[in-house]
Amino acid sequence: MPVKVIRYGRYNVKALSRLLDAALDELGVSPPSDVPTLLKPNVVVATKPRSAAITHPAVVEATIRAFLARGVRKIIVGEGPGLGADEGRLFAAAGYERLRRKYGVTLLNLNEAERVEVTWKYGTLRIPKVVTDAFYVNMPKLKTHGHTVVTLSIKNQKGLLSNADKKRFHLLGLHEPLVELLKVVKPDLVVADGVVGMEGEGPLNGRRKRANVLVVGTDALEADVTCCRLMGIDPKRVKHLKMAMDQGLGITEPVIRGVEPEKADFGVEFKLPNEKYGRMLNVYSWRNPYACSMCIDAFSLAVKSAFRRPKHWGTLLRLLYSAAFRRIDVIQGRHAKVPEEARGILLCLGNCTKDVASSEKDAIHVGGCPPDAESILEALRSALRRR
Numbered sequence: 532m533p534v535k536v537i538r539y540g541r542y543n544v545k546a547l548s549r550l551l552d553a554a555l556d557e558l559g560v561s562p563p564s565d566v567p568t569l570l571k572p573n574v575v576v577a578t579k580p581r582s583a584a585i586t587h588p589a590v591v592e593a594t595i596r597a598f599l600a601r602g603v604r605k606i607i608v609g610e611g612p613g614l615g616a617d618e619g620r621l622f623a624a625a626g627y628e629r630l631r632r633k634y635g636v637t638l639l640n641l642n643e644a645e646r647v648e649v650t651w652k653y654g655t656l657r658i659p660k661v662v663t664d665a666f667y668v669n670m671p672k673l674k675t676h677g678h679t680v681v682t683l684s685i686k687n688q689k690g691l692l693s694n695a696d697k698k699r700f701h702l703l704g705l706h707e708p709l710v711e712l713l714k715v716v717k718p719d720l721v722v723a724d725g726v727v728g729m730e731g732e733g734p735l736n737g738r739r740k741r742a743n744v745l746v747v748g749t750d751a752l753e754a755d756v757t758c759c760r761l762m763g764i765d766p767k768r769v770k771h772l773k774m775a776m777d778q779g780l781g782i783t784e785p786v787i788r789g790v791e792p793e794k795a796d797f798g799v800e801f802k803l804p805n806e807k808y809g810r811m812l813n814v815y816s817w818r819n820p821y822a823c824s825m826c827i828d829a830f831s832l833a834v835k836s837a838f839r840r841p842k843h844w845g846t847l848l849r850l851l852y853s854a855a856f857r858r859i860d861v862i863q864g865r866h867a868k869v870p871e872e873a874r875g876i877l878l879c880l881g882n883c884t885k886d887v888a889s890s891e892k893d894a895i896h897v898g899g900c901p902p903d904a905e906s907i908l909e910a911l912r913s914a915l916r917r918r
């Protein structure tokens with residue numbers, strides 16, 4: 532089945548809805564009206580659409596309108612945010628609450644949804660029942676990712692997992708379980724938001740990157756391969772996409788309608804994240820494939836939350852001052868090692884780093900699974916005061 536690339540550069544709901552409607556016609560997609568439709572955007576944390584870290588509500592709204600116009604009666608917008616995310620604020624911060632009021636759609640926290648067991652390579656896996664009952668539309672954001680190079684529809688499926696399974700995926704190396712998940716849970720449709728994506732230190736700390744596209748397809752691998760090409764990234768660089776291609780889980784050279792990415796004149800090239808670490812000022816956050824996303828981003832989320840809380844402004848100032856003269860190295864996840872380059876302050880985040888922290892003189896350990904922002908800021912405050 533071809534993949535449709537819609538070139539459009541604004542979050543104008545009516546126009547997006549019209550374009551999407553035409554794309555569904557072109558691809559011959561007709562969602563059943565007698566079962567619910569599940570829209571699964573990427574809303575990994577409670578943040579505003581402007582951050583470009585989440586699927587824009589205008590794309591979700593355009594999809595709702597296109598599906599309602601096709602006779603779908605029940606639409607559920609569901610997401611299971613990352614460990615430690617502020618679940619209570621998730622949909623409101625993302626601008627999705629308005630969609631509930633305006634269209635009567637259900638907003639569902641998948642972390643609390645009823646689950647059913649499916650058999651997969653590693654035994655059994657508990658996935659939300661609604662995924663098996665509904666017409667399932669996977670709606671990723673075009674983003675680079677410090678861990679997996681890109682995060683697109685196949686990676687977006689991680690939001691379907693329980694918190695325990697999210698951790699298990701990281702312990703299993705992430706890429707292979709993502710491919711195995713695709714074998715047992717396949718989207719009926721992918722609508723990827725690339726009007727404005729994110730490049731560099733994604734999935735949360737990158738920069739906005741305008742690509743002016745929506746990508747629509749009925750096969751997750753083909754849609755992801757197309758998105759990679761639009762981002763100027765070789766899909767074979769992405770381990771789980773390469774594994775899926777090698778295992779014949781989809782066509783590796785999808786027929787693309789709307790634009791030929793290699794010949795496209797918009798020349799969009801997403802900057803890749805640094806493979807070894809994410810850097811903010813003089814703070815180096817070292818990558819570890821076994822670390823869960825919310826441990827990886829715990830430090831930057833803590834710093835961002837400090838801006839909103841006056842009691843931590845002193846710590847922020849100390850951090851800025853300290854980072855001008857000395858580096859801070861942050862490690863997280865099981866099997867974490869102290870990098871050779873580390874000097875200055877070593878911050879070990881999460882229960883997984885307890886042992887390595889106890890073997891390092893002067894290391895600061897913040898427990899938790901994942902550690903919470905308050906504990907990280909408190910640990911930073913006392914460390915920066917002492918030094």
Ligand code: SF4
Binds near residue numbers: 701863882884899902
């Ligand atoms: S401490 Fe962090 S990396 Fe370890 S299991 Fe918990 S969330 Fe995952």
